[in-house]
Amino acid sequence: MSKETIENIASQVTLPELLKRMTDLGGSDLHLTTNSAPQVRVHGHLRPLDGFAPMTPADTKRLAYSVLTDAQKHRFEENLELDFSFGLKGMSRFRANLFNQKGAVGAVFRAIPYEIKTFEALGLPPVVSDLCNKPRGLILVTGPTGSGKSTTLAAMIDKINSERHDHILTIEDPIEFLHNHKSCVVNQREVAADTHSFASALRTALRQDPDIVLVGEMRDLETIEMALRIAETGHLTFATLHTNSAYSTINRIIDVFPASQQAQVRTQLSLVLEGIMCQALLPKSSGDGRCMALEILVPNSAIRNLIREDKIHQIYSMMQTGQDKFGMQTFNQSLATLVHKKQITIEAAMQRTSNADELKELLERGSGLNQSYGGGPKPGMPANGHASPYAQGRPIGQRPPAR
Structure with missing residues (x-):
């Protein structure tokens, strides 16, 4: 894939498409920032999405603003940061934080499943x-x-x-x-x-x-x-x-x-x-x-x-x-x-x-x-609750320091 093609993909991709890529990978967070390809956090570690060139300030602003209401855009431009959440039907809910860095828009989107875990x-x-x-x-x-x-x-x-x-x-x-x-x-x-x-x-x-x-x-x-x-x-x-x-x-x-x-x-x-x-x-x-x-x-x-x-x-x-x-x-x-x-x-x-x-x-x-x-009870602990011999020693470890 040519450099020009990769750059065109970055300028045309939509935020829902990026979020779908993230959820398909089992990721928890999507990071958008300038001079970097979109990155996702999978099992605690960040990794770039394949096939994307580093994003420009225009790319990150377009993607981040695509899910904002007019009122949210106004709040963000006034406060320079914004917390909000939204849902994409058939996919997931997302918690988002928008911020400014080096004069450009950055954003992090965290996946929140519709289904609450037991x-x-x-x-x-x-x-x-x-x-x-x-x-x-x-x-x-x-x-x-x-x-x-x-x-x-x-x-x-x-x-x-x-x-x-x-x-x-x-x-x-x-x-x-x-x-x-x-x-x-x-x-x-x-x-x-x-x-x-x-x-x-x-x-x-x-x-x-x-x-x-x-x-x-x-x-x-x-x-x-x-x-x-x-x-x-x-x-x-x-x-x-x-x-x-x-x-x-x-x-x-x-x-x-x-x-x-x-x-x-x-x-x-x-x-x-x-x-x-x-x-x-x-x-x-x-x-x-x-x-x-x-x-x-x-x-x-x-x-x-x-x-x-x-x-x-x-x-x-x-x-x-x-x-x-x-x-x-x-x-x-x-x-x-x-x-x-x-x-x-x-x-x-x-x-x-x-x-x-x-x-x-x-x-x-x-x-x-x-x-x-x-x-x-612990293994080896009688039902009457009296500690077995291994538990009769000193308390394990050190206490936290006093305030």
Whole structure:
């Protein structure tokens, strides 16, 4: 194929055609930027699409603008960046971010399946189902960008939508997964389209008679404060944060507030927190896709006291020993379980852990892992719940540093 032909393809291809190429490859994201061919992320790695020359500023602008409304074009040109979502019939929904770089338009499009995945497909443990049955409180799903937080939350909301008779209110930027009315009434509000901000939507949320409220992201003090208040007034509240562990999530929430308010916030959080799920996606050992590693904190009375007393650094050791009775697990325990199930390689686990010595010890003591992944006695653990001899030693690994 000649250079001229390749350049003509780049100037004539449509965005739906590029998105179709991405989904056919099993990709998650499409990247459009100048001086580069279109690139797709497949199983976590970027690769250029074959047969395309580097795009010009005119190419990227034409492709990005092709799915914008006039109002969205105006917002983008005024703010120089834009978040939005859209659907292509018979293909998928997509979340998009447009931005400017070096004076030209760039864009990233992420695929969002129309079909919401089940707990079984995601490998979520039974304790997550228990969290969905909570009548009230705050449940946080955290992790880095691209770790599947939206997918996990969609599965949890869909379960509630199928089993309860409540009003679900979501506030998102943008709306990603679409929830039809099942057993519940579901209202989904998009920032900039249906409301001005997370904070303004949350200020009026209680007047809309919700039972369950989903906050797409707790970005600032006011949003966090409102989410805590909604949970405190007897509503089941879901939210996300970009944190990598349960204890760092608690610290992040508290540290957002001025020192004069932190004692009050610790008390609030100790009362309303019902669960923290910190997740990451790792490449499967088979090379076919990725699987989820998941840290889970389910507060008991002792953990609630530690939050209230500002002893957050002591929570980790309770999570290490809270797997059987409460369904808790540390990120390293999850990694070790995935290695022993041969779902990921030891090398992949070691690249993701923040405490390699602890993970090595867990892998060497494989009998100490909960192979059922979230509840039920460990192999060698009697039904009466008393630990077998291998569990009588010191706690595994080091605690996180004190604040």
